[in-house]
Amino acid sequence: MQLARVIGDVVATRKDPGFDSIPLLLLQPIAADGTSVGRLVVAVDSVGAGVGETVFFVRGKEASFPFHPTEMAADAAIVGIVDQPRIFTD
Amino acid sequence: MQLARVIGDVVATRKDPGFDSIPLLLLQPIAADGTSVGRLVVAVDSVGAGVGETVFFVRGKEASFPFHPTEMAADAAIVGIVDQPRIFTD
Amino acid sequence: MQLARVIGDVVATRKDPGFDSIPLLLLQPIAADGTSVGRLVVAVDSVGAGVGETVFFVRGKEASFPFHPTEMAADAAIVGIVDQPRIFTD
Amino acid sequence: MQLARVIGDVVATRKDPGFDSIPLLLLQPIAADGTSVGRLVVAVDSVGAGVGETVFFVRGKEASFPFHPTEMAADAAIVGIVDQPRIFTD
Amino acid sequence: MQLARVIGDVVATRKDPGFDSIPLLLLQPIAADGTSVGRLVVAVDSVGAGVGETVFFVRGKEASFPFHPTEMAADAAIVGIVDQPRIFTD
Numbered sequence A, B, C, D, E: 001m002q003l004a005r006v007i008g009d010v011v012a013t014r015k016d017p018g019f020d021s022i023p024l025l026l027l028q029p030i031a032a033d034g035t036s037v038g039r040l041v042v043a044v045d046s047v048g049a050g051v052g053e054t055v056f057f058v059r060g061k062e063a064s065f066p067f068h069p070t071e072m073a074a075d076a077a078i079v080g081i082v083d084q085p086r087i088f089t090d
Helices: A061-067 B061-067 C061-067 D061-067 E061-067
Strands: A002-011 A024-029 A041-045 A054-059 A076-081 A084-087 B002-011 B024-029 B041-045 B054-059 B076-081 B084-087 C002-011 C024-029 C041-045 C054-059 C076-081 C084-087 D002-011 D024-029 D041-045 D054-059 D076-081 D084-087 E002-011 E024-029 E041-045 E054-059 E076-081 E084-087
Touching (some): A061 B061, A061 D061, B041 B061, B054 B061, C061 E061, D002 E041, D041 D061, D061 E061, E054 E061, E061 E076
Antiparallel strands (some): A002 B084, A024 A041, B002 B054, C002 C024
């Protein structure tokens, strides 16, 4: 999984029916110190994350697991909200 | 999923039969502000996207889900057309 | 999928038996204008592509779909030969 | 798999129930000489790795294999602790 | 698949039991001319590759196919030893 910050969402009227009523959030992947790294990700959300929160998200087919038995063509899902990342060493 | 702009298509007479009569669109992945990031993607389309539209696409085996029960050897599919991405914070 | 140019092949006497009599081609991924981008890929071929041709290839488990019911440990397969990529906008 | 150093962990009160009581460690991927390469990874741990140890981790759906029959939406798992990487040639 | 050179191995006393008695080799991905590209990969080996040899390896769940019916949490496997890569054009 990777760390990211929720920075917005995606409004899409026309989309695969599997995404109906599923939140589509915009994520900016981040480093441990909160700086942005890499490109934006559009992710489904199963944990109720909000804009500004730090989350970790999963890539791949596993993205639809939290919605079981619903299946959707998703490759990224927020699976946790980070209280704090703890770095003990680098 | 990732944001992209539809910039063209691919004409291919010889291809795996699974792609027969499936649109093959050329996508340029983009950042939230619309600038190009990364290399072109050839994607199947299940939502009727057109050239110039902003879409989000899925990578991996999930790309063939919208065509179920048809299966094809695709690893990228457009799954939604973006009305607007909304950035509330960075 | 991604665009690539077939630039050669791989000769391998010792290999997983699943690859016996399957062509192993060397691909150079390319941008829309034909310039090289990224590193070489070794791909199986199900459509009879030849050196110098522009193709699109699929990554992941889907690479063995065109050979069904034969299964092999492949993660890249040529699935179409491009007559022409058509760019209508950037 | 890739080499990484365990540098911390992630505290997450709200997360997908599949992660309950599963350690979530922060990994810094490394080169053979121990220098950092690439971005942080949040991984589940099935082998009891500790901060400061060098490990190898797996990406993708395989990440949940060591927890079978428990399934979780993980895409990275520590699967071994490295006594030493041995480079014989470059 | 990708080309790589075998440069060493990994000694790991504590690891997922699925890897018991499976060789874990260190691979340096290479370009067609043999120069190093990208980061090290830890791969399982099913074809008896040795240090210094040029191989091609597969990524993803397919990595455990050559060991069927044994399943392991591997995402990279050597599946062939390259006699020679043949470049006919660039």
